[in-house]
Amino acid sequence: MTSINGWAAQGAKQRLEPFTYEAGPLGAEEVEVAVEYCGLCHSDLSIINNDWGLSRYPLIPGHEVIGRIVAVGDRAKELKIGQRVGIGWNVDSCMHCHECLTGNHNLCREAAPTIIGHHGGFAERVRAHWLWAIPLPGTLEASSAGPLLCGGVTVFAPLLTYGVKPTDRVGIVGIGGLGHLALQFARAWGCEVTAFTSDLSKAEETRGFGAHRVVSSRNSAEVLKMANSLDFLMITVNVPLDWPLLLKTLKPNGRMHVVGAVLEPMAIPAFDLIMGQKSVSGSPTGGPAVIAAMLDFAARHHLAPQVEHFPLNKVNDAIAHLAAGKARYRVVLDHAGSF
Ligand SMILES: [Zn+2]
Ligand SMILES: [Zn+2]
Structure with a gap:
């Protein structure tokens, strides 16, 4: 033995x-x-x-x-x-x-x-x-x-699975263990990258990881300025957020993809999905x-x-x-x- x-x-x-x-x-x-x-x-x-x-x-x-x-x-x-x-x-x-x-x-x-x-x-x-x-x-x-x-492949795999293109505009929600890796991968992928964070004191560091733009996720008006602009939005946090608000940042055919283990059920407005032909998805490593x-x-x-x-x-x-x-x-x- x-x-x-x-x-x-x-x-x-x-x-x-x-x-x-x-x-x-x-x-x-x-x-x-x-x-x-x-x-x-x-x-x-x-x-x-x-x-x-x-x-x-x-x-x-x-x-x-x-x-x-x-x-x-x-x-x-x-x-x-x-x-x-x-x-x-x-x-x-x-x-x-x-x-x-x-x-x-x-x-x-x-x-x-x-x-x-x-x-x-x-x-x-x-x-x-x-x-x-x-x-x-x-x-x-x-x-x-x-x-x-674990963290790296969790945020990398969706870029492959969903065919994210270098010309796409990508949002990353949550700049922590997963998010700081997602920023690096999305930037190297060629995308225009927007970071959404509740902690703007990390803004400079967040740009260093590859974000072209940093938006306060606590400020609804700032998030709404991003309306109809993103092709792909990756959620890396594990706490409930204002999902209907975040869905508005997507262009038609956009996708909100969840890799953070949010335990609470997510209330998603069907009408927003239908009218913009949007998707919500998740993936494991x-x-x-x-x-x-x-x-x-x-x-x-x-x-x-x-x-x-x-x-x-x-x-x-x-x-x-x-x-x-x-x-x-x-x-x-x-x-x-x-x-
Ligand atoms: Zn892990
Ligand atoms: Zn098998």
């Missing part, structure tokens, strides 16, 4: 404590990764707190893993010992359903999240099906790349091919999450920092010297 040391929550809303589990024999199609860095994502908080009712304890969070392959199963493909990879929200999927066969593995009904019923990356090692361990381009800075594996394309795009355009580092043994401080809304803009845990 193989013991793996990590930091686990024993129940909902509990502090993480040192924890060791027996991982058993490595699966034939699995790889094992020695974790160097792991991002702390807002979804880790949601799972620790069982906000979505899906959590299983004890649980080791961490689904923005950067590390090196240390073991390869007999039937694993492509990956070599020592190779640096990233692992995101999922570690497995069925590989034979329609979604898996068409590259949408993240939509597989049997997709296995890294931190639900499986131990994640706040540990010395983590395992995944080889397809879900994505090789990291050598030119990406490993110490800040972790948040690309991305499949392995999209993650690889996103990493390649980020490396080519020199895009990177802006991160704050904590040593893994200060993980509870890092969680408190993120929960207090203080993260600028993603948190990464450094594993060196932790075990």
Whole structure:
């Protein structure tokens, strides 16, 4: 048996404590990764707190893993010992359903999240099906790349899925962990980019991430000045907003796309959708091919999450920092010297 040391929550809303589990024999199609860095994502908080009712304890969070392959199963493909990879929200999927066969593995009904019923990356090692361990381009800075594996692909995938064009005008609502990445991707994509934020003190930094324009999301009159101007509006916050007001910023055929996990039902006026032929949609992270394309795009355009580092043994401080809304803009845990 193989013991793996990590930091686990024993129940909902509990502090993480040192924890060791027996991982058993490595699966034939699995790889094992020695974790160097792991991002702390807002979804880790949601799972620790069982906000979505899906959590299983004890649980080791961490689904923005950067590390090196240390073991390869007999039937694993492509990956070599020592190779640096990233692992995101999922570690497995069925590989034979329609979604898996068409590259949408993240939509597989049997997709296995890294931190639900499986131990994640706040540990010395983590395992995944080889397809879900994505090789990291050598030119990406490993110490800040972790948040690309969940946050990055979450905001990148919709640009591909919905065919956003370089000539499009794109709005990003919420300039936090997801939003600051969405601004960078949309700008590098070639779009005209408008940031909507409740905190105008971030305006200068927001322009630095790629926004051509910054609008106060608390000021309805300012938002209304954007009426009928955007092709694509990405919602990255997880709190209810004035959805009818935001829909007005879209041009006919425009799309409002939700990637923030807003728990409250969204009241959407059907008449506005009908008259402007507008759409509202959502999406969860991305499949392995999209993650690889996103990493390649980020490396080519020199895009990177802006991160704050904590040593893994200060993980509870890092969680408190993120929960207090203080993260600028993603948190990464450094594993060196932790075990
Ligand atoms: Zn499948
Ligand atoms: Zn995440």
